[in-house]
Amino acid sequence: MMHSVKKDNLEFNKGDTIIGRWQQTRYTVMRQLGKGMIGTVYLCRAKGRLVALKISEQQMQMTTEVNVMKELNEVQDSRLGPFLHEVDDWISLSGQVYSFYAMEYIAGEAIHSYVRDKGEEWLVVLLIQLLDELDKVHQAGYVFGDLKKEHIIIEKHPVTVRCIDVGGMTKRGRSVKEYSEFYDRAYWQLGTRKAEPSYDLFALVMIVLSIYYPNPFKRRSLPLPFLSQKVTNIKRLHLIHPILLNALSGKYDTAQAMKDALIKTVVKKRTKRSQPQKSATSYLIQSVFVASVASLYYILSLFL
Numbered sequence: 001m002m003h004s005v006k007k008d009n010l011e012f013n014k015g016d017t018i019i020g021r022w023q024q025t026r027y028t029v030m031r032q033l034g035k036g037m038i039g040t041v042y043l044c045r046a047k048g049r050l051v052a053l054k055i056s057e058q059q060m061q062m063t064t065e066v067n068v069m070k071e072l073n074e075v076q077d078s079r080l081g082p083f084l085h086e087v088d089d090w091i092s093l094s095g096q097v098y099s100f101y102a103m104e105y106i107a108g109e110a111i112h113s114y115v116r117d118k119g120e121e122w123l124v125v126l127l128i129q130l131l132d133e134l135d136k137v138h139q140a141g142y143v144f145g146d147l148k149k150e151h152i153i154i155e156k157h158p159v160t161v162r163c164i165d166v167g168g169m170t171k172r173g174r175s176v177k178e179y180s181e182f183y184d185r186a187y188w189q190l191g192t193r194k195a196e197p198s199y200d201l202f203a204l205v206m207i208v209l210s211i212y213y214p215n216p217f218k219r220r221s222l223p224l225p226f227l228s229q230k231v232t233n234i235k236r237l238h239l240i241h242p243i244l245l246n247a248l249s250g251k252y253d254t255a256q257a258m259k260d261a262l263i264k265t266v267v268k269k270r271t272k273r274s275q276p277q278k279s280a281t282s283y284l285i286q287s288v289f290v291a292s293v294a295s296l297y298y299i300l301s302l303f304l
């Protein structure tokens with residue numbers, strides 16, 4: 001086996017190969033994509049295609065992630081999480097066994113840089129799309145759990161929001177075990193870690209805050225007024241302030257409810273702005289209501 005692993009630190013370099021113990025697939029490392037609490041993810045080439053390979057010492061957690069990803073891949077019409085390709089073990093020079101899995105490589109841009117470039121209208125479109133996907137996950141009986149800006153990738157052509165790291169996905173009613181403080185409503189004393197849709201909706205608001213406040217902030221003695229102030233200070237989002245505030249305080253029971261509220265706001269704004277071409281506009285607005293989210297952002301893009 002050709003690799004340059006020094007004492008099993010699971011660091012691989014460009015050109016190293018990882019060969020699966022059972023499937024014997026040869027993965028050639030191109031570069032590291034990222035590293036988290038659980039494992040390290042590499043962009044690899046295998047069987048002529050690019051994949052993302054996650055390798056870790058934490059076998060139990062990896063098994064959980066694989067199972068969750070299989071479930072997520074089953075959710076009808078959902079493209080939220082990466083597609084799972086192959087699961088295997090890798091044996092290091094010292095004879096240690098590590099779990100890895102190969103999944104779809106999701107290429108794209110981070111949500112904060114995307115919104116900074118494209119503006120607030122696109123943030124709303126991305127939120128609507130994300131809510132649509134989350135709703136499917138919730139209806140399938142899960143909560144995403146560890147939603148944060150590092151776990152969102154914006155694919156181009158067509159613009160699609162994707163989530164990575166399914167490690168936090170939790171069956172509804174259970175307790176979310178993998179979360180990140182800043183995005184966790186229990187940390188902010190604004191609810192429990194019980195896996196219910198409103199848990200994800202809170203994290204979604206925190207994602208919005210993380211875009212506009214690059215330096216994360218800590219809890220204060222009065223968390224709700226503190227976070228509400230952070231929201232309302234983002235003047236460019238004034239149209240959706242009420243919706244973000246509702247989600248902060250757990251007022252939406254479903255992702256669908258929050259999505260509907262956003263769509264209504266967008267449509268209202270359009271109506272006000274385009275009085276002269278009323279008929280064309282109202283036609284488009286009507287289509288917004290019946291359109292899938294995919295066509296929704298297309299329709300919106302006509303106005304931008």
Ligand SMILES: Nc1ncnc2c1ncn2[C@@H]1O[C@H](COP(=O)(O)OP(=O)(O)O)[C@@H](O)[C@H]1O
Pocket residue numbers: 033034035036037038039040041052054082103104105106107150151164165166167
């Ligand atoms: N399928 C993927 N496609 C592209 N990048 C990925 C993919 N999976 C993970 N990454 C990158 O690797 C980082 C770490 O992966 P993640 O699954 O979050 O690890 P951990 O569970 O240890 O937090 C991510 O933040 C992301 O930048």
Ligand SMILES: [Mg+2]
Pocket residue numbers: 036037151165
């Ligand atoms: Mg992660």
